[in-house]
Amino acid sequence: MKTATETWGRLSAVRAGKGRVTIAFAEDSEQLQEIIHWSKVHQAILLPLGGGTNLVGSDGELPLVCLRLAENIGHGFDRDGEIVKVRCGEMLSSLLYRCAGAGLGGLSSLFGIPGTLGGALAGNAGANGHSIFEYVVAVEGIRLNDGTPWKWREADGGWSYRHSPVPADVLLTHAEVRFSQCDSQAEHLLLREIATRRRKSASPFPSLGSTFKNPDQGDPAGRLLESAGCKGLSCGVFVVSEHHANWIVNPSKEIGSASDYRQLVEKMRHRVEEHSGIRLVEEVRFVDDMV
Numbered sequence: 001m002k003t004a005t006e007t008w009g010r011l012s013a014v015r016a017g018k019g020r021v022t023i024a025f026a027e028d029s030e031q032l033q034e035i036i037h038w039s040k041v042h043q044a045i046l047l048p049l050g051g052g053t054n055l056v057g058s059d060g061e062l063p064l065v066c067l068r069l070a071e072n073i074g075h076g077f078d079r080d081g082e083i084v085k086v087r088c089g090e091m092l093s094s095l096l097y098r099c100a101g102a103g104l105g106g107l108s109s110l111f112g113i114p115g116t117l118g119g120a121l122a123g124n125a126g127a128n129g130h131s132i133f134e135y136v137v138a139v140e141g142i143r144l145n146d147g148t149p150w151k152w153r154e155a156d157g158g159w160s161y162r163h164s165p166v167p168a169d170v171l172l173t174h175a176e177v178r179f180s181q182c183d184s185q186a187e188h189l190l191l192r193e194i195a196t197r198r199r200k201s202a203s204p205f206p207s208l209g210s211t212f213k214n215p216d217q218g219d220p221a222g223r224l225l226e227s228a229g230c231k232g233l234s235c236g237v238f239v240v241s242e243h244h245a246n247w248i249v250n251p252s253k254e255i256g257s258a259s260d261y262r263q264l265v266e267k268m269r270h271r272v273e274e275h276s277g278i279r280l281v282e283e284v285r286f287v288d289d290m291v
């Protein structure tokens, strides 16, 4: 079993978490089963790790091991007409760009979301009023508690805004995604325009994108946070961005503590609740809550 040890802050895109964690790499399905067996024997929880772009690490030593799909089982895709079967370790935006090159488009609204396809499916990532599950025909994975297969089909439903039908104990391995035919040149141009737009509005500092989900009705989270005076609030190295009140950024780029990050999240939530009576729900994931 190939493993490495890393500080959480190096795995989390906002550099949150001072504790250390072991990462196990699965290079084929046999190794994956070996890791699952090992985790049962050692009573360790396995956490699938994508790009870490939505994860707040931990300051402590948790009974948890991160699981990463190595290149040969995590990456690659096959095309069957407009349906593309993709391995879940693929980076979402790079996948969309390469599919555009093969004349497959239609998912441009999701272009620029950082991280892997697996991470996007786990949180039903989305942008511009669309989310990934709108385009998904089928998903396959493995239950990490017993190594048995897990499957989802379009007709099963169960997804909504930033809510995924994928149970927390499933490692996603493959998804079938429905594209539509496009002109490669025009789609590439569109994707590059979207990337430029996102770059212009993005923070130059490490972050996890939006901290909170938008409430079902009324003002979006960013507006509620701004009205409640959250911009500029800070805790440790983490600061509420002056660009967008729903972003927590780390201008120092130093590793910060997960507890500082959490305190800032709670401060923001409290301010909004006091100001507008709305209790925001976070979009970012805390590994401390997964054990």
Ligand SMILES: Cc1cc2nc3c(=O)[nH]c(=O)nc-3n(C[C@H](O)[C@H](O)[C@H](O)COP(=O)(O)OP(=O)(O)OC[C@H]3O[C@@H](n4cnc5c(N)ncnc54)[C@H](O)[C@@H]3O)c2cc1C
Pocket (backbone or CB within 6 Å): 013, 047, 048, 049, 050, 051, 052, 053, 054, 055, 088, 089, 112, 113, 114, 115, 116, 117, 118, 119, 120, 121, 122, 123, 124, 125, 126, 127, 170, 171, 172, 173, 202, 207, 208, 209, 210, 285
């Ligand atoms: C600058 C910036 C902008 C962002 N913009 C957006 C946006 O526009 N829209 C949006 O929705 N999000 C956005 N995000 C958040 C983030 O990019 C998405 O949530 C992304 O889909 C997370 O993917 P990841 O691979 O990094 O997942 P990770 O952060 O590694 O993991 C997130 C969760 O997914 C699970 N997971 C990862 N891989 C798998 C797998 N193979 N099987 C099962 N579970 C898995 C993890 O266990 C964890 O619970 C942004 C983040 C940043 C930093």
